Amino acid sequence: MAVEIEHGSGIHTGTSVPVSDGADALTVEIRKRFANGGGFELEASFAVPPGITIVFGPSGAGKTTLLDCIAGLATPDSGRIAIAGRHFFGDDTNLAVQQRRIGYVFQDLALFPHLSAEKNIQYGIAALGTSERRQRTNAILQSFRIAHLRGRKPDEISGGERQRVALARALVTDPCVLLLDEPLAGLDAATKSNIIDDLRAWNQAHHIPILYVTHSREEVFALGERVVVLEDGRIVAQGTPHEVISAPRQETVAQLVGFENIFNATVVSTHEDRGTMTCRLAGSNVELETPLVRADEGATLRIGIRAGDILLATVHPSGLSARNVISGKVISLAQHDMIVTAKVDCGVEMAVHLTLAARDSLHLQPGREVWLVVKTHSCHLMKA
Amino acid sequence: MDWQAFWLTIRLAVLVAAALVFIGLPIAHWITYSRWRWKFFVEAVVALPIVLPPTVLGFYVLVALGPRSPLGRWWQALTGHTLAFTFEGLVIGSILYSLPFAVQPFAASFAAVDRKLIAASSTLGASRLQTFFRVILPLSVSGLVTGIALSFAHTMGEFGVVLMVGGNIPGVTRTVSIDIYDQVQAFNYAAANQTALVLLAISFVVLSMVYALNRRVWAVWPWK
Numbered sequence: 292m293a294v295e296i297e298h299g300s301g302i303h304t305g306t307s308v309p310v311s312d313g314a315d316a317l318t319v320e321i322r323k324r325f326a327n328g329g330g331f332e333l334e335a336s337f338a339v340p341p342g343i344t345i346v347f348g349p350s351g352a353g354k355t356t357l358l359d360c361i362a363g364l365a366t367p368d369s370g371r372i373a374i375a376g377r378h379f380f381g382d383d384t385n386l387a388v389q390q391r392r393i394g395y396v397f398q399d400l401a402l403f404p405h406l407s408a409e410k411n412i413q414y415g416i417a418a419l420g421t422s423e424r425r426q427r428t429n430a431i432l433q434s435f436r437i438a439h440l441r442g443r444k445p446d447e448i449s450g451g452e453r454q455r456v457a458l459a460r461a462l463v464t465d466p467c468v469l470l471l472d473e474p475l476a477g478l479d480a481a482t483k484s485n486i487i488d489d490l491r492a493w494n495q496a497h498h499i500p501i502l503y504v505t506h507s508r509e510e511v512f513a514l515g516e517r518v519v520v521l522e523d524g525r526i527v528a529q530g531t532p533h534e535v536i537s538a539p540r541q542e543t544v545a546q547l548v549g550f551e552n553i554f555n556a557t558v559v560s561t562h563e564d565r566g567t568m569t570c571r572l573a574g575s576n577v578e579l580e581t582p583l584v585r586a587d588e589g590a591t592l593r594i595g596i597r598a599g600d601i602l603l604a605t606v607h608p609s610g611l612s613a614r615n616v617i618s619g620k621v622i623s624l625a626q627h628d629m630i631v632t633a634k635v636d637c638g639v640e641m642a643v644h645l646t647l648a649a650r651d652s653l654h655l656q657p658g659r660e661v662w663l664v665v666k667t668h669s670c671h672l673m674k675a
Numbered sequence: 676m677d678w679q680a681f682w683l684t685i686r687l688a689v690l691v692a693a694a695l696v697f698i699g700l701p702i703a704h705w706i707t708y709s710r711w712r713w714k715f716f717v718e719a720v721v722a723l724p725i726v727l728p729p730t731v732l733g734f735y736v737l738v739a740l741g742p743r744s745p746l747g748r749w750w751q752a753l754t755g756h757t758l759a760f761t762f763e764g765l766v767i768g769s770i771l772y773s774l775p776f777a778v779q780p781f782a783a784s785f786a787a788v789d790r791k792l793i794a795a796s797s798t799l800g801a802s803r804l805q806t807f808f809r810v811i812l813p814l815s816v817s818g819l820v821t822g823i824a825l826s827f828a829h830t831m832g833e834f835g836v837v838l839m840v841g842g843n844i845p846g847v848t849r850t851v852s853i854d855i856y857d858q859v860q861a862f863n864y865a866a867a868n869q870t871a872l873v874l875l876a877i878s879f880v881v882l883s884m885v886y887a888l889n890r891r892v893w894a895v896w897p898w899k
Binding site: 392 | 789791792794795796797798799800801802805809810813814
């Protein structure tokens, strides 16, 4: 199935970092069991090529434990962690944290409160000669636009500035891997995207694997070239954000990324020449044209549709590229923040997201007859 | 006022407080960060002088320093005299007696240092020793000063251990608290009162310093 790469929130508009041949990719293959964590077990196996890879999952999925194992702050029970032929962890090796050359930005940043921004940044390069240390410090202060903060203590600068200092402190040591544990949590979108732009610019020159842990759906689309979805200690999906989140084959992922509409369906017919197929939603006469997947006629599947991907019309629309137009009746309208959720009965119940303005200009009321428009590629197929 | 006893006591207290920085810091570090399952035994042993009668501690120190113990014999072979009833013996006894007053504030301030800072330090390549001197110690200054001040003040006023280990030799082991005791025995209340007032003043000043330092509003000053 061919997919177009889209960047959800438009934060990243530059070139994407090419996937390398794996020569300097970080490979992780670990198991770790926690006896007193209700038998929680982390079992992960994946590769991180240069560029940003998102580790996505709900809290308690094992994201931080995964980073700690890579950094050497936690020890896996078994497995292998290596980059460019250098083994961090393996059969007989367990390299000390200090020797791994890893940049790690913690969730609460862990800036040294008694040191100025400049001294924080120089912490990891104390062993260098004075002139090189000064030159590297100045370069990274420039890259992250924090030169004016050099003399200030962490408690004298803003949240976004602290984040920049923490990133600079990790990157000035010239690490071979960068681990970011929800580093931008709590920042507004503009500050966040500025910092990410600077991080991308830095990595254009250095080209190291970056693991970025988040539980925010928006960040997955905004940042990642790749995403690894972690749930309950296991990787349930990985690939480009579009592959993983737009067409999840696992319902766990689907729920994770928020499909408001999930239906059982039966394959009615397949159209291999057009790359589509027709499915009937269980318990109704509604037929949808969906992307083609490997499935026989009569097979049962599940279809996920985001409430925000459905258009609503009050007259029968025509002249559309969208292949699915379904008639129905509004059951209810409910408002949450700035979004209105309309429940529409069209044989099955579908949730549709509208703006406040759309609700008002269409004079929507419960009982109103409407038409729902769904693009073929907004229908995401999953194993039943 | 017996100035000889006074200066001897100051000398003893300074030496003991200084020695406890070197002995107490590694012990406090170990107690804070060790994951050894029998660690609590060590903690109990370190805290023992708080509850032990000074005469009991003094008695065992005396025995340990005497010519029948290996330590006493070794010292005798080295210097020609035993440690008991000498100033050096007094220093050793006082170090043991004041150990918890140094180790506990040190360990409490180490424990208050965010573990994430220690993890960050090691990911930045710093060894455990470097982390100790560059992160843990600078963030534990108030605990360090508290430990030094308390062990100084505690040594200034000790009586039982001194009497057991040092006896009462003017210029060698006669400290102010023993001087006060002697004055009272001789019904010389005026002289006893004078010396006692000096001790009271010193203890008050030192404790005021400790509490002032640990006041939250000042906790960052002057190391901010």
